[in-house]
Amino acid sequence: GQQLNQSPQSMFIQEGEDVSMNCTSSSIFNTWLWYKQDPGEGPVLLIALYKAGELTSNGRLTAQFGITRKDSFLNISASIPSDVGIYFCAGLAGNMLTFGGGTRLMVKP
Amino acid sequence: EAQVTQNPRYLITVTGKKLTVTCSQNMNHEYMSWYRQDPGLGLRQIYYSMNVEVTDKGDVPEGYKVSRKEKRNFPLILESPSPNQTSLYFCASRSRGPGHQTNNSPLHFGNGTRLTVT
Numbered sequence: 001g002q003q004l005n006q007s008p009q010s011m012f013i014q015e016g017e018d019v020s021m022n023c024t025s026s027s028i029f030n031t032w033l034w035y036k037q038d039p040g041e042g043p044v045l046l047i048a049l050y051k052a053g054e055l056t057s058n059g060r061l062t063a064q065f066g067i068t069r070k071d072s073f074l075n076i077s078a079s080i081p082s083d084v085g086i087y088f089c090a091g092l093a094g095n096m097l098t099f100g101g102g103t104r105l106m107v108k109p
Numbered sequence: 110e111a112q113v114t115q116n117p118r119y120l121i122t123v124t125g126k127k128l129t130v131t132c133s134q135n136m137n138h139e140y141m142s143w144y145r146q147d148p149g150l151g152l153r154q155i156y157y158s159m160n161v162e163v164t165d166k167g168d169v170p171e172g173y174k175v176s177r178k179e180k181r182n183f184p185l186i187l188e189s190p191s192p193n194q195t196s197l198y199f200c201a202s203r204s205r206g207p208g209h210q211t212n213n214s215p216l217h218f219g220n221g222t223r224l225t226v227t
Contacts, residue, residue, distance in 0.1 A: 033216075042220050042221055043199070048215070096168075098154075
């Protein structure tokens, strides 16, 4: 199946810092999605991107759909302790939703 | 409350002993799917179903079976579990297939089933 390379695999940052993570693929996707998973729970959708070049914000989160349709990034500004969790990118092509390997975010108060 | 319910949340079993993980959604969603989550690999799709009596293989279907006899339920069956199936499993559902652009409906995930096969 298709592969999504998500980086970094983990981040340990100070509260208040900005965070950036990205996903790249050798394949084109029609939709890019970003999910967050809290411990003991399933992933929850944060942001959905539908067009190449699209830049979308959701509070302190900003995500962009790469112009080549093969990549996407997620930025979190002014991180807070509750941002802790695993963030997943996902690309949609046809009926298949492919997930990246996840970025584990740890925030030091 | 709209939700996807998986059972059990935790399961420890032995190699070869058949097991079923149930998944039920109360949102009348057509599309349901099973994923397994392993460290560094993200979520990989096992099987999905576009509607009742319609199932398709995902990326990692080997060793698994599913059925979709009714809209709300999508059980995952391991006929002869092996240790390499030790993982965290998630069921998910949404309406009208996984194309989020059509109606902006997100994929709803259950809270996961942690399976250990010894």
